[in-house]
Amino acid sequence: MKDTYEKALEAAQFLRSKLPEVPEILIVLGSGLGAFADTLEHPVHVDYRLIPHLPTSTVVGHYGRQVCGYSDGKCVAAMQGRFHFYEGYTLQQATFYLRVAKLLGIEKLILTNAAGGIDPSLAPGDLMLIEDHINLMAANPLQGLNDERFGPRFPDMTEAYDPSYRAIAREEAARLGIPLRSGVYAALLGPSYETPAEIRMIRAFGAHAVGMSTVPETIVARHMGMRVLGISCITNLAAGVLERPINHDDVLEVGKQVAAHFTQLLHAVIRRM
Numbered sequence: 001m002k003d004t005y006e007k008a009l010e011a012a013q014f015l016r017s018k019l020p021e022v023p024e025i026l027i028v029l030g031s032g033l034g035a036f037a038d039t040l041e042h043p044v045h046v047d048y049r050l051i052p053h054l055p056t057s058t059v060v061g062h063y064g065r066q067v068c069g070y071s072d073g074k075c076v077a078a079m080q081g082r083f084h085f086y087e088g089y090t091l092q093q094a095t096f097y098l099r100v101a102k103l104l105g106i107e108k109l110i111l112t113n114a115a116g117g118i119d120p121s122l123a124p125g126d127l128m129l130i131e132d133h134i135n136l137m138a139a140n141p142l143q144g145l146n147d148e149r150f151g152p153r154f155p156d157m158t159e160a161y162d163p164s165y166r167a168i169a170r171e172e173a174a175r176l177g178i179p180l181r182s183g184v185y186a187a188l189l190g191p192s193y194e195t196p197a198e199i200r201m202i203r204a205f206g207a208h209a210v211g212m213s214t215v216p217e218t219i220v221a222r223h224m225g226m227r228v229l230g231i232s233c234i235t236n237l238a239a240g241v242l243e244r245p246i247n248h249d250d251v252l253e254v255g256k257q258v259a260a261h262f263t264q265l266l267h268a269v270i271r272r273m
């Protein structure tokens with residue numbers, strides 16, 4: 001039986017044979033935010049189904065392919081679709097692609113997601129820089145035997161979201177006139193949206209936005225010493241903030257509306273990372 005390290009090596013070798021060069025940055029595109037990948041120059045598309053040992057993406061609004069291309073001359077890879085715990089994958093499976101990215105030679109990561117706004121000053125369409133996170137998934141992708149080839153048993157999470165990347169994002173947003181909020185992102189298992197009582201609890205915990213992804217990926221990336229930038233797109237106000245039900249189609253629709261700002265900010269940040 002091959003272990004995760006050997007499987008990730010095989011997948012990385014496969015990608016090396018398909019891509020023009022090793023990308024400098026991996027960008028993970030959240031629900032409704034996939035359009036960024038279509039703005040890369042000289043794109044090479046790799047369907048997830050072709051990558052050895054990779055799970056397939058099952059969520060509406062997620063393509064399930066990687067697009068490698070150039071942003072202002074810099075080679076980057078964008079994941080159009082990620083893997084969620086609620087799809088039934090283990091967190092190890094859901095974050096496997098990050099093990100692959102690291103073995104391919106990628107050290108920089110941008111994680112994006114669609115999130116519900118908890119802080120009453122957030123509005124749908126806002127972009128929120130992730131300053132820190134709270135793991136409410138009651139699971140951790142590093143559970144089980146530790147493989148020292150990837151990283152230490154007890155990785156530090158003090159600066160999970162890279163301070164200098166955060167500074168770059170703030171500076172570039174200000175320069176471009178794109179409003180960028182900031183706050184703490186809390187991740188729950190999903191796939192049901194939260195109840196108003198859960199949102200009151202999560203607000204009391206100190207979170208500003210809530211979603212169902214990103215946290216396992218940040219943990220795995222930090223385990224391997226990758227530097228992480230996180231950006232949430234606030235697609236709706238969380239349950240109970242407004243008396244309005246939440247549905248996935250609205251989440252996708254708001255993602256499309258902010259696509260122009262979001263894409264512009266990503267290119268500007270990539271240039272300086």
Ligand code: CYT
Nearest residue numbers: 114115116210211238
């Ligand atoms: N919205 C979202 N909760 C929400 O309210 N996109 C994820 C989780």
